[in-house]
Amino acid sequence: xxxxxxxxxxxxxxxxxFDDDTVTxxxxxxxxxxxxxxxxxxxxxxxxxxxxFGVSFAASEISGLKNVGELAQLIQAKKSGS
Amino acid sequence: xxxxxxxxxxWLPQPPPDFRARCxxxxxxxxxxxxxxxxxxxxxxxxxxxxxxxxxxxALRARDGALAPLTPFTLGVVGNVTLEPLxxxxxxxxxxxxxxxxxxxxxxxxxxxxxMSPDSRINRARPDAVLLALDFRGLPxxxxxxxxxxxxxxxxxxxxxxxxxxxxxRANGGARVIVQTLAPPPESAFGSFDRIVPGTVRSLCAAxxxxxxxxxxxxxxxxxxxxxxAETVGLADxxxxxQWNVAKLPFDARFLPLYxxxxxxxxGALRGKSRRCLILDLDNTLWGGVIGDDGLEGxxxxxxxxxGEAYLDVQxxxxxxxxxxxxxxxxxxxxxxxxxxxxxxxxxxxLREDHIAVFQANWNDKATNIAAIAxxxxxGLDAMVFLDDNPVERGLVRQALPQVAVPELPADPAxxxxxxxxxxxFEAVTxxxxxxxxxxxxxxxxxxxxxxxxxxxxxxxxxxxxxxxxFRPFDAxxxxxxxxxxxxxxxxxxxxxxxxxxxxxxxxxxxxxLTLQVRLVDVYGDNGxxxxxxxxxxxxxxxxxxxxxxxxxxxxxxxxxxxLREIVEQARARGIERIxxxxxxTERNGMVRDHYAKLGFRLVSDVGGTTTWELDTAxxxxxxxxxxxxxxxxxxxx
Numbered sequence: 051x052x053x054x055x056x057x058x059x060x061x062x063x064x065x066x067x068f069d070d071d072t073v074t075x076x077x078x079x080x081x082x083x084x085x086x087x088x089x090x091x092x093x094x095x096x097x098x099x100x101x102x103f104g105v106s107f108a109a110s111e112i113s114g115l116k117n118v119g120e121l122a123q124l125i126q127a128k129k130s131g132s
Numbered sequence: 133x134x135x136x137x138x139x140x141x142x143w144l145p146q147p148p149p150d151f152r153a154r155c156x157x158x159x160x161x162x163x164x165x166x167x168x169x170x171x172x173x174x175x176x177x178x179x180x181x182x183x184x185x186x187x188x189x190x191a192l193r194a195r196d197g198a199l200a201p202l203t204p205f206t207l208g209v210v211g212n213v214t215l216e217p218l219x220x221x222x223x224x225x226x227x228x229x230x231x232x233x234x235x236x237x238x239x240x241x242x243x244x245x246x247x248m249s250p251d252s253r254i255n256r257a258r259p260d261a262v263l264l265a266l267d268f269r270g271l272p273x274x275x276x277x278x279x280x281x282x283x284x285x286x287x288x289x290x291x292x293x294x295x296x297x298x299x300x301x302r303a304n305g306g307a308r309v310i311v312q313t314l315a316p317p318p319e320s321a322f323g324s325f326d327r328i329v330p331g332t333v334r335s336l337c338a339a340x341x342x343x344x345x346x347x348x349x350x351x352x353x354x355x356x357x358x359x360x361x362a363e364t365v366g367l368a369d370x371x372x373x374x375q376w377n378v379a380k381l382p383f384d385a386r387f388l389p390l391y392x393x394x395x396x397x398x399x400g401a402l403r404g405k406s407r408r409c410l411i412l413d414l415d416n417t418l419w420g421g422v423i424g425d426d427g428l429e430g431x432x433x434x435x436x437x438x439x440g441e442a443y444l445d446v447q448x449x450x451x452x453x454x455x456x457x458x459x460x461x462x463x464x465x466x467x468x469x470x471x472x473x474x475x476x477x478x479x480x481x482x483l484r485e486d487h488i489a490v491f492q493a494n495w496n497d498k499a500t501n502i503a504a505i506a507x508x509x510x511x512g513l514d515a516m517v518f519l520d521d522n523p524v525e526r527g528l529v530r531q532a533l534p535q536v537a538v539p540e541l542p543a544d545p546a547x548x549x550x551x552x553x554x555x556x557x558f559e560a561v562t563x564x565x566x567x568x569x570x571x572x573x574x575x576x577x578x579x580x581x582x583x584x585x586x587x588x589x590x591x592x593x594x595x596x597x598x599x600x601x602x603f604r605p606f607d608a609x610x611x612x613x614x615x616x617x618x619x620x621x622x623x624x625x626x627x628x629x630x631x632x633x634x635x636x637x638x639x640x641x642x643x644x645x646l647t648l649q650v651r652l653v654d655v656y657g658d659n660g661x662x663x664x665x666x667x668x669x670x671x672x673x674x675x676x677x678x679x680x681x682x683x684x685x686x687x688x689x690x691x692x693x694x695x696l697r698e699i700v701e702q703a704r705a706r707g708i709e710r711i712x713x714x715x716x717x718t719e720r721n722g723m724v725r726d727h728y729a730k731l732g733f734r735l736v737s738d739v740g741g742t743t744t745w746e747l748d749t750a751x752x753x754x755x756x757x758x759x760x761x762x763x764x765x766x767x768x769x770x
Contacts, residue, residue: 066181069155069183069184090214090217090379093217093378093379093385094217097385097386098180101386109374109377109378112378
């Protein structure tokens with residue numbers, strides 16, 4: 051799966067979760083830049099990502115993420131089977 | 133996977149792709165009321181969508197207050213678990229059950245304080261009920277390898293704790309309490325032996341649940357049976373160690389919509405919103421096959437056949453509902469006498485005519501019939517559930533009568549009964565002698581109602597089906613199916629002429645005959661071959677319609693009009709000026725007695741019921757109501 055495709059789907063997911071059509075997934079996007087992205091919303095993003103991409107994250111993988119870029123890379127790694 | 137039925141609320145239709153935009157539109161629309169919220173809620177919504185809907189509920193409430201016709205209900209929510217995701221999923225699910233829900237959230241893990249303190253947030257709000265969301269970790273149920281007497285004390289202590297919370301909320305907040313049974317984790321200390329050892333988590337949860345039920349019975353408080361819900365989807369899926377460790381979620385977040393729906397069923401039941409009547413389709417819902425075409429011997433029911441048993445399960449479910457006071461009715465597209473025969477004569481039928489309060493078998497649309505049933509029973513449309521295997525009928529009723537609950541059904545009839553039960557339309561919080569007897573109050577023995585007028589905009593609904601009718605001449609590929617239909621069709625059959633394959637092949641090869649095999653495709657898929665036409669020369673520039681038959685499954689969709697249009701166009705192209713139709717009456721084809729009259733033919737003769745009709749091809753044919761796909765003909769314009 052290409053990073054472009056991943057960012058496209060992440061954008062859809064963020065818009066669904068935050069009910070906000072102005073949000074766009076980009077590598078340097080962080081939680082504090084999005085209204086309502088608290089720890090509960092974070093879990094919803096993760097769960098929605100897991101369902102949408104058909105992947106599963108370990109707790110340690112989620113807690114280390116600094117920005118959307120790292121999330122996208124994690125997804126790509128999982129989709130390529132590594 | 134069977135648990136997907138529950139997790140995905142598969143009895144509810146999928147939401148439209150622009151669901152989020154529709155929620156916003158409702159929030160912004162000054163004329164929107166509770167009905168718009170209910171319409172949005174009546175879909176299979178995941179957590180994100182329930183939140184979007186909850187935002188619309190709040191926006192509408194801020195503007196309008198009451199949210200009529202939904203019934204307002206304030207629910208306090210406390211527990212030892214994360215409450216934040218529960219609240220919006222509850223608020224978004226409630227309109228599905230006729231409720232406009234407001235929630236008051238207690239502080240995290242401050243259950244005792246919220247209960248005992250008269251000016252806690254929850255008690256000050258004086259809610260209608262408090263949901264006590266305690267799981268097995270939130271109760272004094274310390275497991276251990278102690279003896280039976282100690283285990284009984286531990287359980288009694290935990291029940292006493294819950295009793296004290298209930299009493300406190302009642303005294304301080306004026307609220308009744310919704311208490312939860314416990315879902316134990318799938319892990320065990322020994323294995324099967326856990327049930328024998330009284331202090332294991334498994335044994336303690338089972339004993340606690342039993343004791344809790346006794347404590348709550350006969351009181352004002354009610355049970356939310358989380359134990360059974362968790363078992364139904366599977367304890368291993370219900371409990372997610374990761375989600376508990378990361379976020380103190382008592383169960384996997386993907387069950388939030390299911391959990392919220394179950395809470396709202398109980399709240400709805402408390403406000404009398406549970407459904408009261410089940411309206412049943414007949415063909416392919418209560419038995420396999422079409423009674424009008426297959427006859428008593430041909431329908432599939434019971435008799436050790438696994439499909440037949442599936443339909444018996446549906447009947448068993450209906451009968452069991454009737455026994456607890458749910459009224460049964462029938463709405464079927466059939467001749468009345470034909471539809472009643474299995475009830476009276478089929479040895480495997482479990483349902484009999486006197487189980488059915490109102491029996492509507494006719495050729496009118498089901499929305500009109502269902503509205504008549506509701507009125508005859510003096511029940512609101514929001515008390516009705518309509519079970520039908522046909523997605524087109526389901527769509528029509530949902531559109532014309534949005535208050536009627538119409539469950540989606542899977543392709544496999546073996547899952548019909550389970551899907552109906554999973555939908556939980558008939559939740560109760562009480563069960564009285566009167567309930568038990570209710571069905572007999574309606575013992576008017578399968579009343580038949582006369583219909584006045586018509587409900588809903590049928591033409592608009594039909595247009596939304598995006599139907600495409602496909603005409604081909606008889607060909608080798610279609611030959612065996614054509615032969616099958618010609619020999620099987622009894623009801624919508626004007627002349628009931630039976631031909632074998634060689635005779636059909638002869639029509640195929642006859643240049644003077646017009647043959648049509650007709651398929652219908654709609655938004656739900658390909659209905660296959662649904663009509664067969666044969667026209668033969670019958671004098672100068674005249675055709676006679678030798679064969680006109682149609683599947684009853686596509687009645688009411690103006691297929692006959694499109695077929696006539698095609699016949700007329702093809703006739704004109706070949707210089708035919710007159711078309712003759714005949715009706716040869718049989719025991720089974722009474723429904724097409726007026727077929728030619730309805731299509732604008734004029735009556736030429738009537739000999740003992742056998743009628744002959746004529747149409748000039750120069751006359752205006754019926755207007756087109758769907759797309760036409762035609763090929764394989766050699767049309768030469770005259």
